[in-house]
Amino acid sequence: MKQVVLASYAKGNPKASDFRVEDVGVPVAGEGELLLKTLYIAVDPLIRFSLDETVLSGTARMELGAPVIGPTVSQVVASNHADYEVGDFVEGRTGWAEYTLVAPDKSDYRGPPRKLDPALAPVSTALGALGGPGQTAYEGVVNVGRLNAGETIVISAAAGAVGSMAGQIAKALGGRAVGIAGGAAKCQGLLDLGFDAVADYKAPDFADQLKAALPEGADVYFENVGGEVTLQVLPLLKRGARMPMCGFIAYYGVGMEGPGPDHLPGFYRQIMAKGLEIKGFAGIFAGQKGLDDIAGWMKEGKITFAESFVDGIEAAPEAFASVFSGHSHLGKLLVRVAAEG
CATH class of the missing domain: 3.40.50.720 (NAD(P)-binding Rossmann-like Domain)
Structure with missing residues (x-):
């Protein structure tokens, strides 16, 4: 699978070159864990606070060489946890990777994944209007x-x-x-x-x-x-x-x-x-x-969820950098990593 890691700490506005796309093995779900297939990545501007060499605000800080962490919508493809079934859609803060492991009972500040109802609205809205x-x-x-x-x-x-x-x-x-x-x-x-x-x-x-x-x-x-x-x-x-x-x-x-x-x-x-x-x-x-x-x-038709998409996990670094350079997208900018289902 592919994952995006932090290659260098940002100086001023982030650049696509601050990140690196790597090929790694797909992890295997252990006891109490879920294997999630990433569907959408939200390139949230607040991720920027985690990319400084020294902490300027907040407590989160990403390490060089580690996968970037941010809001995602995923689908459960393997489950060793009673609260989640294969096929469930979930939202949470996971890595910028095509697949990721989550242990809901050992959740840190990110919390366990939130289960989504695809009948309510497109699951991508869990990163925007309904997130x-x-x-x-x-x-x-x-x-x-x-x-x-x-x-x-x-x-x-x-x-x-x-x-x-x-x-x-x-x-x-x-x-x-x-x-x-x-x-x-x-x-x-x-x-x-x-x-x-x-x-x-x-x-x-x-x-x-x-x-x-x-x-x-x-x-x-x-x-x-x-x-x-x-x-x-x-x-x-x-x-x-x-x-x-x-x-x-x-x-x-x-x-x-x-x-x-x-x-x-x-x-x-x-x-x-x-x-x-x-x-x-x-x-x-x-x-x-x-x-x-x-x-x-x-x-009631009073709110329309505005979304824009770029495709492929390789597009995540450039999409994130564009948030700070004035991109032309309207509403929530998402990276579409994989198809649903």
Whole structure:
């Protein structure tokens, strides 16, 4: 089988050359273990936190030469555990490999694999709308942002898995959703998903587009990016606006002090002058209620799960690197490793 291992620690944005594809033997399931065939790999940007030589945030760190770990959907092909049968679909954090071993009763921080119901939705959605990204979007909009009907939310990285879900959840709650994305195709894709307005951060008139999209300002800023995008959003936030901080991809791989001028004085001034409420959060706290609400909205046709695919495990390094270089995909980007069944 093939697996993808970490070849070198990332310096700044990850590159495909930071990884290596290897041929190794297919493992055999022992007592209490499952052998899983990987179907889909999610190239989540948060994996970046595990790729530094020294830990900058969090506790996870990958070792050189070890398989990359990330969210996957797999199918059980051999089972020595009473809770799982051959053919079951599961979601979990496993290696970037065509097959992997899991011992559910000896699960570490990753937890045992979550069994999936293929009748509910395509199993790939367990890595997007009905998985971590969906829970994260729900937590940010509903519990942290506390968006009310009639309020406006502006979302950075809105064409991504979390951002595209956040906008649709906002619409399901009766809010007005404004998305920030890079490129005309992504912006049009957001409008097709039901966003009320968009602004293209790659366009020379981005600031003007953003002001036009937010004529009365924003009540909530769903933050995924940081950098110049956030500097343009801050002056447009209403007094008392909430800012759920989901990510800051412009600074992933940057230490405590990044390059360029110090914008903290202006940032602090905006916080104080407008009484901004800023809170970092983890999407897992949305729990089953978040997934149940999303599933209900999907059945009602209020939410469309946006997915994009590249094929073959060899494509994983380039796909992951593209997350940081501005790829053209809309929604959740997945590597399709094998066919279901």
